[in-house]
Amino acid sequence: MHTNLFTSGARVILTGIASVLLWTACRKDNKTSPDNPPKGDTIAAKPASAYEDSLKYLMYQIMQVTYADGGRNAALGLPTYYWYSQVPALNPLDSKYANADSLLSAMKTYAINPATTQPFDHYSFLDRNGVLTNKLMNGISSQAVAATNSGDFGFDYLFARDNEQKLHIFVVYVDKNSPAGQAGIARGWEIVSVNGNSNFSFTQSFLQSLYSAVFNSPSVTLGLKPSTSSAATVTKTLTTATYNINPVVFDTTFIVTDVNHIQKKVGYFSMYTFSSVINSNGQDTYTKTVLDQLFSKFASQGINNLIVDFRYNGGGAVATTQYLCNAIAPSAAVGQVMYTTLYNDKLMAHISDVKLTTTTNFATTTGKLKLDNVFFITSGSTASASELTLNSLKPYMPVQLVGSRTYGKPVGFIDFNISVFDPSHKQVYLADLYAINFETKNAKGEGGYYTGIPVDAAASDFIDASWGDTQNDENLKKIVNYLTTGNYNTSARIAAPELNSNLMKVDLSQKPAHGFNGMVDYERSRLIRAGR
CATH class of the missing domain: 2.30.42.10 (PDZ domain)
Incomplete structure (x- = not known):
């Protein structure tokens, strides 16, 4: 039996430096807040860039060899990379890899998706300042944009x-x-x-x-x-400023009367990120407070149809996926499988030893809303944790997608924080490693949507249509038509106004390379850090 595999004192010797690999998921504590921004780790006088070989070596060990003991006993054979078996043996210290990023880029090219003839992995990356971890795991915006500034514009x-x-x-x-x-x-x-x-x-x-x-x-x-x-x-x-992230940018309720004169109460909200509902210390975040208030309002107003706008949501923490699924699913889902998680073959062979979960079930609190339908507005920017949410609900209720095909990311990360100790025993933070560790499927075994999830009704995204505008937002307009007539297209029986001809359609080919597409099991990372 391989016990205590997630150790925090594993040592490796690299170019004369005694390095300690720290299996911490996040470097922040519960004092982190907009009024008390994160200070980061103690950084040695020597710049972190001087430890690039250490980062390359440790990253390779975690992904390809074993993460149990920093590489001293490779015989344990516990690589974390989902596609490790398709990557040949590489020398991570080879001079052809200028830095850890170039090594990671090379590793991502080997696992090829036969359906597209392109690499499966266009997702894995290194977060070199810990900003993403704090933003998604703790729900705190803390992007370092200059030597003396932090936060972002929002x-x-x-x-x-x-x-x-x-x-x-x-x-x-x-x-x-x-x-x-x-x-x-x-x-x-x-x-x-x-x-x-x-x-x-x-x-x-x-x-x-x-x-x-x-x-x-x-x-x-x-x-x-x-x-x-x-x-x-x-x-x-x-x-720029540091602030508590509010992922819900807009919400409203309205009533639709169908052709049979039956009134339908509709709840709508738009959510731009999956900041976690649980922080690095296992405490509720501001995000959870916001979502609690939102779904309490929907429940008190007795909505029977829900529209979730994920068109710009690239995902984030799977803890928030679980929250949303429990909030939306019917009571029949209580205790049933929400989704299953698959790891590489070596981790699966030791799944009980490494304490990784393979099944996530719906909670006993599921079913407070009584919904006839749930609609998701999606686009090519709808990714990962967002896709996991709607895919997990499909076996239990009518789920319909409106907009355009999703991004396509049925795989996710466990965050590994990589740090070293310099010769004077000062800790040097190097990076958070986000390399693909698992794949998810819903209760019916449906997943593998690497080319995205298709929609039930195509609709254009007019960027200057306000949130909740059922007349000028083509996505909402089609959903209202469906609720009214049972058809996404405008019925001849309903004289619906045409869209404003001056509206401007989003051009995603010009999308800036910003934001995060993914899902991260920060709860698993937190438990690993706690040594459970």
């Missing part, structure tokens, strides 16, 4: 084309608690200038400058048009 942008195919830049969603949210900026506001520059050339250089100004700068001044029908422009100067 919004994202996308591109859209007008009737003449001219590109425009729009705010796509805003976190209510963020600097952008507090400044009153909202979805559908057009960005017409950035730091005084209104000459949008849309060249590669311009796009890089725009990305840097929004995601890698301590402050930005934006010229914005709140409405495409108005020439009025407002100027907003934003400074």
Whole structure:
């Protein structure tokens, strides 16, 4: 029997440095808050980049050899990478790998999806500053954008084309608690200038400058048009801040009367991320508070249909997937399988020893809502934990997708925090490793959607249609048609108004390379850290 496999004192010797691999899922504690931002680990005087060989070696050991003891006893054979068997033996210290990222990129090329002839893995990555872990696991925005600044602006942008195919830049969603949210900026506001520059050339250089100004700068001044029908422009100067993430950007309820004069109560909410409902210390997060309030309201109002808008949701913590599934599923699902988790063959052979779960069931609290239907609005940006949510509900209730095919990521991560001790015994944080560790399937064994999940009704995403706009949001318009007539297309019996011809359609081919697509089992990471 392999016991105590998740040890925190495993030592390896690398180029004269005594290194300690720490199996911690997160470096923050319960004192982390917007008023007390994370300070990070004690960093030795020697820069972390000086330990790049250590990072390469340890990353390779975790993924390909064994994670039980830092590599001293490879005979245990417990690699964590889901596709480890398709990666040949590599020398992680080979000079052809300039850094750990280039080594990881090489490792990702070997497992090929026969359906696409492309690598399965276009997901794994290294988080070198721990920002993602804090954001998703603790629900705290703490992105380091400059030496003396932290946090972010709390919004994202996308591109859209007008009737003449001219590109425009729009705010796509805003976190209510963020600097952008507090400044009153909202979805559908057009960005017409950035730091005084209104000459949008849309060249590669311009796009890089725009990305840097929004995601890698301590402050930005934006010229914005709140409405495409108005020439009025407002100027907003934003400074990054640390804040509690509110993943629900909008919610509402409304009533639809069908052709038989039956009223249907509909709940709608849009959610942009799966920040965890449980933090690194096992405590409830602000995200859980927000979701508790949301579903309590829906239950008190007696909704019988639910619309979940995941069109920009790239996923996050599976703990939040479990929360949402329990909140939405019918009472018949209580105690039944929500989803199953598969690991590589070596981990599966020692599954009880390593204390990894393979089955997640619905909770006894499931079934508070009495829903006839649940609709998910999706797009190519709907990924992983979002996909897991809707896929897990399919065996138990009518689930319908409206919009466009999802991203396609039925696999996920267990976060491994990699740190070393320098010769003076100071801890040096190197990175959080997010390499694919598992695959999920629903209770019917359905999964493997690497090319995305198709929709039941196609709809365009008009970026300047406000949240909850049942007249100008084509996704909502089609769902209302379905609830009214039983058909997604406008019925001849219902004189529905046409969409505003001035609306601008999202151009995802111009999507900025920002955000996270994935699902992370942070609860498993937390338990590993606690040595359970």
